[in-house]
Amino acid sequence: MREHVTEAGDIEIPDTRSLLGWALPEDGAAAPSLAWLVARLRDSRPDWRLLESLTRFDDARYARRTLAKTRACELLLVCWMPGQGSPLHDHGGSWGASLLIHGELRETRFAWAGDRLRVDAKRRAGEGDLMREESHTIHRVLNDSRHRAVSLHVYAPPMEGMTTYDEVWAESVRRRRPTGAGAGRRRRPRAG
């Protein structure tokens, strides 16, 4: 099991049992279902003091920190300054669940309409709200409030990559295919 994570030059991160009251599936385990991830986050017993000690904000962009990772699953903590948001993105075939533990976030989901993406749904999440990210989910998350926000994200399997999509308009986006030379832009995984 590789759950215990220490970031170079950084503090040691407690295991998820200490942070949330449950443990990530071990390396040999199959990637857990979305329902399992949602249930674990929903039933978590967060140690707020510990989680707060792990928050790290960045003036340049939203900041993600890997709290734990096995071959089956990973847990991220994401810190959002006012005005910071994710790019429009998918999740590289992984699925996940997010729990907003502080502040507010606005999620905009997109759906394919022919070869273009159009806004499918918008929602505002407040403290304690859960967001589901299915393997086909394409969305954008934004902290459009005047206050900081902090969210927990658990993904299975760990994201090996994701595709971001160029935005032409908020309502209409030209398609970027996930595979194929020059068709898509893959980046290091970013949560949200």
Ligand SMILES: [Fe+2]
């Ligand atoms: Fe996401």
